[in-house]
Amino acid sequence: MATADRPQMPKGTDRMQPTMVGESYTDRRSQELLKRYRGTRERRQKKAEQLAEASQYQLMLAQFKKHRIATVSLYLLVILYLMAIFASFVVPYDTLQRFDQFGYAKPSQLHIVDANGNVHLPFIYGRTSKLDKKTFKYTFEEDTSKQYPVRLFVTGKPYDLLGVIPMSRHLFGVEGDQPFFLLGADKLGRDLFSRIIYASRVSLFIGFAGVIISFVLGIILGGISGYFGGVVDTVIQRIIEFIMSIPQIPVWMALSAAIPKEWSGIQKFFAITLVLSFVGWTGLARVVRGKLISLREEDYVIAARISSAKPMQIIFRHLLPGVTSFLVVSITLAIPGMILGETTLSFLGLGITAPDVSWGSLLQDAQDINAIANYPWLLAPVFFVMLAVVLFNFIGDGLRDAADPYSR
Amino acid sequence: MNNRWRSSTVIMLVITVLAVAACGPAAQPDTSQATSAPAAGSQATTAPAAGTEATAAPAAGGEATAAPAASTSGEIAAPTTFVEPPFLADRVKAGKLPPIEQRLPKPPFVVGPGVLLQEEYMKWENGEYGGDINLAWQDANGYVNIAGGSTILRSPSQTTAASRPNVVSEFTHSDDYTKYQFKIRPGLKWSDGEPVTTEDIRFTFEDLYLNPDVQRPWPSELYTQGNAQLGPAKLNVVDDLTFELTFSQPYGFFIAALNSWIPNYDFLIKPAHYLKQFHKKYAKEADLAAALQKNNETDWVALLTKMDVPHWNTGEDRALGLPTLNAFILTEASETRRVFERNPYYWHVDSAGKQLPYADRIVTTIVVDENAVGNAILAGQVTIAAGNQVALNKMPVYAQNAEQAKQRSFLTGSFNWPVLLFLNRDFQYEDQNSAWQKLMSDPEQRFGKAIAAAINPADINKSIYFDLFGKPVMYEGAYDPNKANQLLDQAGMDKRDSKEHRLGPDGKEFIFRITNHNAAPDWTPVVELLKQQLEAVGIRVDIENVAGTLFDQRKTSNDIMAAVHWNDGSAWATGISEDYLPNHKGPWSPMTWQYFTTNGKQGRKPPADMEEFYKLHTERKKYPPESPEGQKVFQQLMQWMQDHYVMIPTAGARTTPNIVDIRLRNLPNEGAPFDLDTIIDTEGFWFAQQ
């Protein structure tokens, strides 16, 4: 039958094609159905081919994308890290910039409507502070006579983006000499928001650095232990148990207290990373070992051994890829532990100390009732800590679901 | 020139005011002559010993036969009858304690207006017995070693001029201040009832300090002029209650030591009857062995040292059972609590016949974290909090909570000066080419002057101390960044590098390194602000944060260029504290001090201008600090230190809040000069009923 001269129905209609003269219903119907199923089957076949050729990572990626919360978390985390890297651009002030008259200032209030009821683009009023000698509190009064516009891409204090590119525009800021405190100011009149974003450099990257060290140690020792078994395994296991049985916080404290205070910020950063990962690698090693033990009896490993591959080759080329998915998950879930550990240490005064900032050291200002009662915005770093930890956990969950073949 | 002249005038005025205030009430005893025979040519500050015959009056309201005579504390009338504290009444009735008339010495020390603190700073009211003083401290000893302290002589507040005999009832000295005579109060007893006699002093000298086995180090106050090279005092016991001390050189400064709560009484008098049981010479073998075992010690010298608790440690549990002369004695030492009860044999009374202290007990809760102290104050669990316990920046929540917690707060001055910046003149002294030495040896002291001009105390005051601190204690009005720039240019630091930092006088990179060991939480912010202010005049500043222990090591090895530290400046004039010395707080010349104290064997030979300092230092020791000669020398000393810019204040004179229970009386007034008096005068505090 010639289909060319059959009148075309609008696309997407479920209606039957009109029967042409001389065509039976069944013939025509069967033609339609055949075409439909052939298309679907073709699509399915194409997809199956894709799946068959897809590498493990592409599979994981596809599965991961299905986990909506995890993908959103990933985007948010990337934004957080980008903000940390480009901190000098994102924030209006740097960590040491003081505004003498604004100690313990509340977050600036953004106005859109001025005193007369007119609507403008966002602005703030100037503020003056007064000390109440009875209660020892500073009160801030807004001066409604002058408006200071808050704009994006404002010219501010010059800086070097990433340390190389001289720039002077910031993401947002105030035109004029009034400071704009998104999250309030600390005792010396320094903008808390700026300090938090600069601090995220330390807190977020300590997690990474520490985890990388744990990762390397964990893979090597866990791999050797899991593959060789026997005496080597027992010895390494005992070492792991030994390290895990030491109470963490006292050891952290003692090691941190041993860091000479005159080291520079960067040196201390790395020293603390070492301290944190000193205990952290054991978890990873155990995961690797457990997996390797279950995998090493697999046929393909035996085949590799028979074909006289060297043990290191076997471990790295054959066994580890099977473990990678677990490793990735473990690493992602280990980073929050590092972040919290660094926060605790800095809070105790042992980690990052002034003038460098980290979330934990910023929280030192918020640790007594006076701060919470009168300057609650000083608690803002907690939310960033919580955000980072939660995001990492969601991503880790998503990765775990993606990597686990049994969840499909 | 103007600044120096003005500030030295201020110092003179301050000293004069203090001296007048202190000397006022004490004017009388100098004129009234004692009945005891003074030694030929001696000056007496004795008070009449007679006139307290009324001790035999029975407790049941008996009549006094003798008329109230002039008391031992000057013009306050001694009571003739005494009132038993209700806290001890049960024990007296049961026969465990003798009644009060037999516990007190004849004469007792009478406390009244102007005795513990000058009248303009405290309104004294005779008080009522009863009450517990509750405290929260991080340290078992912190409060009580000061609050319960007893000195040989007692001057009001932190002065040393208006001495009333305290532990002793008579005190005389030779004109040239080489011989001192003391008479212990007749009837004075230790807290366990044993009488205090010269045997205690003899034991201290011969069996502790001079004993070759024990070899207890001599307290520096007992060395002639405080200098170990000149030898210690020689003791001469005259009778049961009278003794003499002789020094090889005039040592008028010794009077300050006798008034100062820093050495307290126990540098001179220790409870011999108690300590003998731990001393090999006196204890029986078996008893000593038992004591050693009980205390888990193997060596009797170690045991003796352990049981001879210095007054700094009277809160430790090894002080249980130690007889003292303090107002409160330790009766309970548990892990989180110390309880001190009134000393039944304390010899201070008020004019109404009540035995001090008014409060019955001091109960200290020991906390580990400093925030816990703040929480305890908020929860209303603390009766008194002063000094470093009350951080200024926590005041808002204390003030908000005061009504609910039934507290009030008042501001006083502080015993400590604000944080000072010390410049170490000895740093790199062995290096011929040292740029720092070049700056330090500049006869015009331009670098030091420039630093003083670059520091802005008003800014630091406003940013960190709520604008509450007063004027800077030295170099008031020195802030002038233009002048600082000029001076630095003149000092040879006019060239700058690419980052606009000044190069040193040798043309090389110059880093001004400040060492900070953050012994109090406000030091770090102050140092950060200092850095900003100094960098504003072009000096490159490097802040070196060290742990406290490392700071001491650096000090000893002369590795510190500049440091921040507080010190007890407000008490220098009166001689209570001497920590302006070159190695005591922030070091400003540790190596010449070493030379001075080892008599030339080690350290750096002082250059000509430092020689002058040591000459003044030695000269000062000859006279009592608040005598006219002593004041003159002190003023010269302060002038020397100012002229040489050895320490530069970063903020104004400290004001500090004191938080107390609203029922408490006999507290210092608002604006009193020393927060320390809120602690030291505890014996006089009493609870008024609501």
Next chain:
Amino acid sequence: MGHFILRRLLMLVPFLFLVSALAFIVIQLPPGSFIDTYRRNLEAQGGTVNEAQLKALEVRYGLDKPVIVQYAIWTWNILSRGDFGNSFRYQRPVADILWERVPRTVGISLLAIVFTWIIAIPLGIISAIKQYSIWDYVLTFLSFIGLSVPAFLLAIVLMYVVFTQTGWLVTGLYSPQFQNAPMSVAKFVDLLKNIWLPLLVLAVTGAAGTIRVLRATLLDELQKPYVTTARAKGLPEWRVILKYPVRLAINPMISTIGWLLPAVVGGELVVSKVLNLPTVGPIILEATLAQDMFLAGAFVLILSALTLIGTLISDICLAWLDPRIRYGCAAHAQ
């Protein structure tokens, strides 16, 4: 089984030695010694420092000897006399301090663990059963908060909230007037008024992880065919869930008991510092910083011992619960 336990117990002792040696070395790492801390405190109070006296003190404490010798002496004292030495800071035998504080620490930690389970198990089960419902989301959200907020900050914020709402400030385990008093009804009530805060904080932060683990394992189990079978056979729903899947899901929790004890004791360290609890926490933090060696070393020793014993117990429990481990199947859990 017995063989397994015996082997583990034998390993305990050398382990403890190694741990204590490590603790000693680490505590000694910062420059200086306790004598410097002592001098510092003295100066801070305005006292004069007498160098000769300090030197004598140093000799008395044995701090002039090399670290190895000090450690050897200390270990020998522990083994031969049970004498842990004296704390420099508190001038009391360490054993006394241990005896006072460790039982309290263990007590609070165990209570916290019990509370954690009381909260976590029902919530985890609900979260798994009602997957993707509003309950699940709320509980997941709360458990993330519990997981991510540092425990000490939660403690401070709660302390403040209660203080402003009720005027009651938690300043320790007991109010000062009850501290040394004998136990009575009033004292017990006072204890309750104070202890709820640390328990709540520790339970919330501990429950978070447990809830999620429980939820994940339970979800896995509920997919299995035997659950469908049980339902098809007409068992009531609660029986279907509780009889097998929950028991299996609790397995990983048991295996982590061993690590839970030191985690709770450790996490409790900073919380107890902030809340001024008379437990191990504040003391050990301070002792480490002040280099009070014997005290800090002894505490590390005790905590490690607790950890090792806890691990041992958890391994025994796991072996008892899970027959696969007993019979050494290849897929045994790590």
